[in-house]
Amino acid sequence: MMGASNMLELCRIPSNRFLFGTSKLIKGSRQIPNRSFYPIMCLCKEIQTTTAEKIMGASYIPDTKFKKETKLKVNEPVVIEGVGAFQKLPMVMPSVDIIQSAIRKAKKVSATKGIANIAKRERNRGAKQLDALMKELAVPLRLYTESFPNKNHLHPYERSLIELTLGDGNYEEVLSKVNNLRKKVTAVAKEHASVCAKSLTKKEAEERLNEGMKRVEAAYYRESKAVDDLLNIAKTLRAMPVVDLETPTLSLVGAPNVGKSSLVRILSTGKPEICNYPFTTRGILMGHIVVNYQRFQVTDTPGVLTRLDEERNNLEKLTLAVLTHLPTAVIYVHDLTGECGTSVSDQFTTYTEIRGRFSKHLWIDVVSKCDILHESPSAFITEDLTTDDADLARYRIFGPEGAMRVSVMNGHGLDELKEKVHNMLISQSEKIRRQIIDPKCDATPT
Numbered sequence: 001m002m003g004a005s006n007m008l009e010l011c012r013i014p015s016n017r018f019l020f021g022t023s024k025l026i027k028g029s030r031q032i033p034n035r036s037f038y039p040i041m042c043l044c045k046e047i048q049t050t051t052a053e054k055i056m057g058a059s060y061i062p063d064t065k066f067k068k069e070t071k072l073k074v075n076e077p078v079v080i081e082g083v084g085a086f087q088k089l090p091m092v093m094p095s096v097d098i099i100q101s102a103i104r105k106a107k108k109v110s111a112t113k114g115i116a117n118i119a120k121r122e123r124n125r126g127a128k129q130l131d132a133l134m135k136e137l138a139v140p141l142r143l144y145t146e147s148f149p150n151k152n153h154l155h156p157y158e159r160s161l162i163e164l165t166l167g168d169g170n171y172e173e174v175l176s177k178v179n180n181l182r183k184k185v186t187a188v189a190k191e192h193a194s195v196c197a198k199s200l201t202k203k204e205a206e207e208r209l210n211e212g213m214k215r216v217e218a219a220y221y222r223e224s225k226a227v228d229d230l231l232n233i234a235k236t237l238r239a240m241p242v243v244d245l246e247t248p249t250l251s252l253v254g255a256p257n258v259g260k261s262s263l264v265r266i267l268s269t270g271k272p273e274i275c276n277y278p279f280t281t282r283g284i285l286m287g288h289i290v291v292n293y294q295r296f297q298v299t300d301t302p303g304v305l306t307r308l309d310e311e312r313n314n315l316e317k318l319t320l321a322v323l324t325h326l327p328t329a330v331i332y333v334h335d336l337t338g339e340c341g342t343s344v345s346d347q348f349t350t351y352t353e354i355r356g357r358f359s360k361h362l363w364i365d366v367v368s369k370c371d372i373l374h375e376s377p378s379a380f381i382t383e384d385l386t387t388d389d390a391d392l393a394r395y396r397i398f399g400p401e402g403a404m405r406v407s408v409m410n411g412h413g414l415d416e417l418k419e420k421v422h423n424m425l426i427s428q429s430e431k432i433r434r435q436i437i438d439p440k441c442d443a444t445p446t
Contacts, residue, residue: 085154086161086237090147093140094231095224099217102136106213119202126196126209133216134189141182144230145175160321161240164314166233174233177226188212188219241286241299243326246436248428249297250289250421251322254333255342255350256303259368261285262408263333267421268298289425296425299328304354306346323354327435329362329428331421334399337372348395355400362424362431365403366417371410 093101109132111125151159151171162171192212199205243249250267252260268287287298301322302315309320322328332351336344355363367373399405404420406413 085149085158086240087242088147089234089238090143092144092227092231092234095220095227098137098140098227099220099224102133103213103217105136106130106133119200119205122202123197123199123205123208126199126205126212127193129209130189130193130196130212130216133213134186134193137185137189137216137220138182141178141185141227144227145179145182148175148230148234155245155325157243157321157325158240160317160325162237164317164321165236165240171233174226174229177223178230181220181223181226184219184223185216189216192216243286243297243299245327246432247295247297248425248432249299249326249328250331250425250428251299251301251326251328252331252333253301253319253323253354254303255305255335255340255347257340258303258333258335258342258347259340259408260303260333261300263331263366263368263406263417264298264300266408266414267418289421291422291425294429296429299326303342304350305342306350323358323361327428327432329364329424330358331364331366332400334365334367334403335369336367336396336399337369339369339372344396345392348392351400362428364417364420364424365400367399367403367405369407369409370405370412371407373405 106129109125109129111121111128115121115124151162154162189212192208192215196205196208196212199208252264254260264285264287268289285300287300289296289298299322301319304316304319305312309317312320323330332354334347334351335342338344404413404417406417408414
C-alpha cells in the first residue's frame with residue numbers, strides 16, 4: 001500500500017519528457033495516461049544531498065550561503081599562537097641534490113605506448129621528459145615556500161629570533177628568491193617542452209630535448225644559491241630551543257661571565273659551555289628542572305652590558321626578547337668581585353634598568369663567587385670607590401637588597417637557592433594558569 005502511494009506521489013511530479021521519451025517502459029501498454037515518470041534514483045540522490053548539507057549546516061540556511069561561509073573559513077590564515085613552529089620546518093635538500101635527482105627521474109620517463117611513428121614517439125618522449133623535469137624541480141621548491149611560516153603569523157618571540165639571528169628582511173627575501181626560481185624553471189621547461197612537441201624528425205626531437213634539459217639546468221643553477229641559503233636558514237631555526245608557554249620558565253640574566261652558565265649546570269639538566277671570557281653563551285640555551293614529577297624550563301641567556309638598546313648586539317637583544325615575550329621568572333646574577341670584566345658600578349646601572357623594565361616578573365637576586373669575595377673582596381676591584389650614591393655604595397658590598405650569596409666552587413648557598421627556585425617556579429606555574437584562565441589578569445605579557 002505504501003509503495004502504491006509513493007508511486008502516485010511520484011507520478012504527480014513533473015519531469016522532462018525528452019529524456020525518457022524513448023524508454024520502453026513508458027511506451028508500454030501499462031503507461032499511465034497524461035502522467036510523466038521521474039527517475040527514482042535521481043530523486044533519492046537529490047533528497048540525500050540536500051538533507052546532508054542542511055544537517056551539516058545545523059540550520060535551514062540555504063546551501064549556497066553555507067558553502068560560501070565554509071570556503072571563507074578554509075581560506076583564513078592560521079595564526080600560530082604557541083612556540084615551536086620552527087620544529088615543523090621541512091628538510092631542505094641541497095640545491096645540487098635537487099637538480100640531479102630531478103634529471104635522473106626525468107630521463108627514466110618513456111614515450112606513450114602505442115605510437116608507431118618514430119618521429120612522433122621521440123617528440124612525445126622529449127615533451128614528457130621536460131614536463132617531468134619541470135615537476136620534479138617545481139614540487140620541492142613550492143613545498144619549501146609554502147611550508148615556511150609567514151613571519152607575521154609567528155609568536156613574537158620567534159619573530160625576534162628570526163630578526164636577530166637571520167637579519168631583518170633576510171628571511172622573506174630568501175623565500176621570495178626560491179619562489180622566483182620555481183617560476184623561472186617552470187617557464188623555461190614549458191617553453192622547451194612545447195618546442196620539442198613540434199619536432200618533425202627523430203633527430204630534431206632529440207636535439208631539442210637535450211637543449212631543453214641544458215637550458216632548464218642552466219636556469220636552475222643561475223639562482224640555486226637561494227635553495228642553499230634556505231637550507232642554512234632551516235638548520236638555524238630548527239636548532240632554536242622550543243619553549244612551552246604553559247610550562248614555568250626560569251631565566252638566568254646578568255652581565256657577561258658572572259657565572260650564569262655554572263648555575264644553569266647546577267640547577268638543571270642544561271650543559272652550557274663554561275669559559276673565562278665574555279659572551280660564552282651565544283644563544284638561548286635550554287635546560288630542565290624536575291620537582292615532584294613536575295617539569296620546569298631553564299634558559300641561559302647571553303650577558304647584558306650597560307648601553308642603550310640601539311647599541312646592543314644581537315646576543316643582548318636575544319636576552320631582552322626572552323624577558324619581553326616569554327612568561328619567565330628571573331634569577332639575576334651579580335659578580336661583585338670585578339673578575340667578570342664588567343665593573344660593579346656598570347652592573348648596578350644595568351641591573352637597575354632591567355629590574356625597572358621587567359618589574360612584573362618573579363625575581364631572585366644572586367651574588368655569585370662569594371668564596372672569592374669573602375677571602376679578598378678588594379683584590380679584584382678596579383674602579384674608584386668614592387661615590388656619593390648610597391645605593392651604589394651599598395650594592396658594592398652587599399649587592400641588591402635581599403640577594404643570596406652562592407658559590408659553585410664550595411657549594412655555599414646552593415641548597416637554599418634550589419629550594420627558593422622551586423618555590424618560585426611553583427608560584428610561576430600558578431601565575432601562568434591564572435593568565436590562561438583570564439588573559440586580562442596582571443601577568444607577564446606573552
